[in-house]
Amino acid sequence: MSLIKDGTVFILLCFCLSNTMRAIATTYQLDWKIQYTDVTRLCHTKSLVSVNGQFPGPTVYVREGDTVVVNVTNLVSYNVTIHWHGVRQLMSAWADGPAYITQCPIQTGNSYVHRFQVTGQRGTLFWHAHISWLRATLYGAFIIQPKQSVNYPFSTPTTDFPIVLGEWWNANVEDVIAAALASGAGYNISDALTINGQPGDLYTCSQGATTTFNVTQGKTYLLRVINAAVNFQLYFGVAGHNLTVVEADAEYTKPYNTPYIVLAPGQTTNVLLTANQTMGQYYMAASVFSPAPTGPVPFPQTATTAILNYVNSTSNASSNTNGTALGALPTFPAYNDVQAVGTFFQALRSQSYSKGYYYMDVPQVVDEDLFFTVGYSLQPCPAGSQCQGPLGQRISASINNVSFVEPSISLLQAYYNQINNVYQADFPNEPLIEFDYTGTYAGGFQTVLGTRVKVLEFNETVQIVFQDTSLLFFESHPIHLHGQNFYVVGSGLGSYNASSDPLSFNLNDPPSRNTVSVPSGGWAAVRFRTTNPGVWYMHCHIDLHNHGVCPWRSL
Ligand SMILES: *[C@@H]1O[C@H](CO)[C@@H](O)[C@H](O)[C@H]1NC(C)=O
Numbered sequence: 155m156s157l158i159k160d161g162t163v164f165i166l167l168c169f170c171l172s173n174t175m176r177a178i179a180t181t182y183q184l185d186w187k188i189q190y191t192d193v194t195r196l197c198h199t200k201s202l203v204s205v206n207g208q209f210p211g212p213t214v215y216v217r218e219g220d221t222v223v224v225n226v227t228n229l230v231s232y233n234v235t236i237h238w239h240g241v242r243q244l245m246s247a248w249a250d251g252p253a254y255i256t257q258c259p260i261q262t263g264n265s266y267v268h269r270f271q272v273t274g275q276r277g278t279l280f281w282h283a284h285i286s287w288l289r290a291t292l293y294g295a296f297i298i299q300p301k302q303s304v305n306y307p308f309s310t311p312t313t314d315f316p317i318v319l320g321e322w323w324n325a326n327v328e329d330v331i332a333a334a335l336a337s338g339a340g341y342n343i344s345d346a347l348t349i350n351g352q353p354g355d356l357y358t359c360s361q362g363a364t365t366t367f368n369v370t371q372g373k374t375y376l377l378r379v380i381n382a383a384v385n386f387q388l389y390f391g392v393a394g395h396n397l398t399v400v401e402a403d404a405e406y407t408k409p410y411n412t413p414y415i416v417l418a419p420g421q422t423t424n425v426l427l428t429a430n431q432t433m434g435q436y437y438m439a440a441s442v443f444s445p446a447p448t449g450p451v452p453f454p455q456t457a458t459t460a461i462l463n464y465v466n467s468t469s470n471a472s473s474n475t476n477g478t479a480l481g482a483l484p485t486f487p488a489y490n491d492v493q494a495v496g497t498f499f500q501a502l503r504s505q506s507y508s509k510g511y512y513y514m515d516v517p518q519v520v521d522e523d524l525f526f527t528v529g530y531s532l533q534p535c536p537a538g539s540q541c542q543g544p545l546g547q548r549i550s551a552s553i554n555n556v557s558f559v560e561p562s563i564s565l566l567q568a569y570y571n572q573i574n575n576v577y578q579a580d581f582p583n584e585p586l587i588e589f590d591y592t593g594t595y596a597g598g599f600q601t602v603l604g605t606r607v608k609v610l611e612f613n614e615t616v617q618i619v620f621q622d623t624s625l626l627f628f629e630s631h632p633i634h635l636h637g638q639n640f641y642v643v644g645s646g647l648g649s650y651n652a653s654s655d656p657l658s659f660n661l662n663d664p665p666s667r668n669t670v671s672v673p674s675g676g677w678a679a680v681r682f683r684t685t686n687p688g689v690w691y692m693h694c695h696i697d698l699h700n701h702g703v704c705p706w707r708s709l
Pocket residue numbers: 225226227265267
């Protein structure tokens with residue numbers, strides 16, 4: 155079966171590719187065994203795919219400038235790869251990890267050594283599997299501390315808490331996606347959302363195990379929030395407390411005070427929390443933002459929770475449930491509040507930090523001007539199968555009407571060794587057929603299948619406008635770029651207007667991100683300079699749109 159995805163791939167030409175390292179600070183040597191381990195949630199025990207038997211996987215702490223060497227050995231029956239999400243992989247494309255883009259999958263019994271230097275970034279990222287749906291259980295935090303000589307651009311917090319948001323299926327996730335692909339029927343949504351692997355108090359069989367974070371009254375904490383969910387954008391907040399956003403996707407932001415944050419899958423956000431409320435226990439929670447406007451959409455309805463627990467360090471007594479707030483959840487906008495989510499994302503601003511190591515390079519002039527429609531489409535049923543999507547077909551996803559077909563060897567290998575007929579370097583710069591992208595659509599729903607890449611020269615400035623389309627229905631697609639961040643210079647609802655919208659672009663202090671949440675029924679514009687030679691995948695981080703067809707929701 156061919157895999158039909160909404161991704162494309164950039165190839166940056168320059169120098170020769172190399173995976174050798176520059177001057178070494180500390181080198182971390184990690185030995186990761188991909189193995190089965192039994193885990194019980196919601197009173198269901200299953201054997202899941204883990205790193206070294208840990209679920210969620212290990213948190214990797216490094217410092218900017220460090221070198222990381224990870225020997226990944228596959229001891230399970232699935233093909234596996236591991237991706238370092240948001241890590242720039244400067245001159246180390248071979249270590250990036252997406253299957254069939256920069257490497258062939260690691261087959262059972264084999265090992266693959268990732269070697270890369272963490273350079274020019276600091277903050278919270280994560281790692282996850284990058285093949286099929288294995289990242290549902292193969293994920294963990296990747297935390298880059300600033301260089302020893304450099305302070306945060308905010309008061310140093312008392313301590314930090316990685317808060318990794320995820321999804322739990324009682325079933326084997328590979329069976330879930332395989333069933334969806336084989337039948338063409340809808341996929342089974344997850345049974346729970348999780349915080350650090352735990353569903354929390356609102357889910358059955360989960361109360362005793364709810365993640366608890368102890369705090370001391372008056373102190374300030376850094377919450378490193380990571381959306382490692384497979385298919386959903388999430389709201390996150392803490393009852394009775396405001397959050398101050400200070401970093402997103404491992405780039406500092408200007409401090410932004412807000413009662414809640416929003417993260418697309420693939421996004422990370424650091425927030426400061428001051429524990430200055432009455433002694434007690436307070437729920438932190440995450441719940442789904444899903445803007446599809448065509449009626450109720452399937453998503454986990456119950457919020458995942460963890461507990462912020464004020465502890466009296468004098469008496470060592472936990473405040474337990476006597477606090478006033480336990481029971482109250484943080485307040486979020488409606489599950490489909492596109493406006494509120496847009497307001498949140500648009501409020502983020504880069505923090506230019508002038509202590510000699512951080513610079514901003516927002517392209518003021520554009521060499522490559524690209525316009526990419528992102529959206530749903532349909533594919534015929536595979537021969538002999540029954541599809542239950544719209545018009546008796548199956549839903550797929552595409553960019554500029556091209557659905558990405560996985561090659562059989564990695565594109566980086568094909569590029570590096572000049573192997574022909576693996577990909578075509580003709581990805582369209584704009585849709586071949588112009589239409590009213592957010593208006594009524596009367597054309598065909600099928601796409602062009604292909605392994606088509608866009609080739610960019612080194613040190614070019616690139617603008618990409620991502621335009622959601624009305625094909626089938628609107629969606630907020632989180633588009634993720636490997637290899638480097640981009641600046642999100644603008645966004646809006648409706649169809650992008652190339653003459654009026656650029657006038658309101660923020661070319662001064664836009665946030666630098668690796669994943670942009672394209673507004674549902676709207677557009678987002680990003681700019682970047684091509685700084686990193688390699689082959690870099692760009693795709694929607696809703697895995698359903700990045701794995702084969704997605705024949706879910708019928709209309
Ligand atoms: C990686 O780990 C495997 C399994 O333990 C081992 O056989 C292999 O030699 C290791 N590779 C390197 C380069 O250390």
